[in-house]
Amino acid sequence: MEQEYYILNKIKSNSIEPYKVPDDYFINLISNILLKISLQNKTYKVPENYFENLSSQIINKVTYNNTEIKTELESIAPLLSTISNKTPYFIPDNYFNSIAVYLPVSKTKIVEFKSTRNWIKYAVAASAIFIVAIFSLLVNKNSNEELLALHNQSLKINVEKSIQNINDDDLNNLVINNKAIVLNILDETSVAPFLHSTNIQSDINYLTIEEIEAYFEENKIKINNSVAPNS
């Protein structure tokens, strides 16, 4: 027993502590413990009205160098530095309480109508021929070929003449109005193939006779109305 103690004492007296601790560990120990305790208790508090004043504090930080700006201005423009920097413009009462931003409901692609006269003419000409073709098919259904030929001839001449006389604004209105008419008289499922396909026969299969007649009648009236002032 005595032998054992002897050995332990011998080791103790000769040895150096084998473990190491980080520098300043004991200096920081108390503050670290206190920090952990405070975190555990979640006793953080913010000053009264902290959040109410936060935005103005940020703005103030941004504009912290007010004095610097004043000094700078005094050296460049002494008279200017004496003028109040309040803007004298009036704004309507309660303007800032009534600002409403009308947000787009969806990301719809907006197509701008540019003043490209030739392009629109071709488009209108194509539409007119399309209308003539629809009319032909309708009349065909009534088996009156002579009347059809005569009517086609006269309508084609009228449409071509009208297109020559039409001005850019009328053309824009015509395109916009016709689009509106189509959307008004036809539902979305029937108008989709009508607008995108080039195969007239298959297009007509999607539409009822009443829809085609209504479309034709509406467009005929619109073309005549649009060209009236210049013809």
Added chain:
Amino acid sequence: MILNQGDKELLSLFKEPSNKEKAFTAIIKKYQEKLYWHIRRMVVVHEDADDVLQNMFIKVWNGLENFREDSQLYTWLYRIATNESLTFIEQQKRRFSVSIDEEDTGLANQVKASEGFDVNKLEWKLQIAIQKLPEKQRVVFNLRYYDELPYEEMSRILETSEGALKASYHHAAKKIEDFIRNH
């Protein structure tokens, strides 16, 4: 209270579909006055300022989702407001085929037509003098003189060096001083 939250929190809320509009409204409320006045000093007329402000906030709505948070929100907002104002002024110039910086035309004239205008008051003379500055110099002057922004912030907003901005502000302030002394 969503209105009192910081920009980072508002941006996080904006990314949540259910809070998107609330967060956006809070951003508008927070910055509308500063941005309105920044725009108004550029375009002069209230109705024009209102249009530009609305358009800029619509652009903010469209771009906010992709906003990189390494720059500050208000810096980005000021940049959009500045660009929208300059674009608006350019459009007006093209529409009326006149230089709206010219004497007795355009913006200076619109200042004279403003409600409460008094030619004898220095603050109104100052407004006319500002409208006679070249557009970019006008932006620099307004950001420094009215918004009291440090050159460092202005440099971020206008993507121009601090040195160039200092020179621009000095030129602008001197021109304005001369105008006020001589009119």
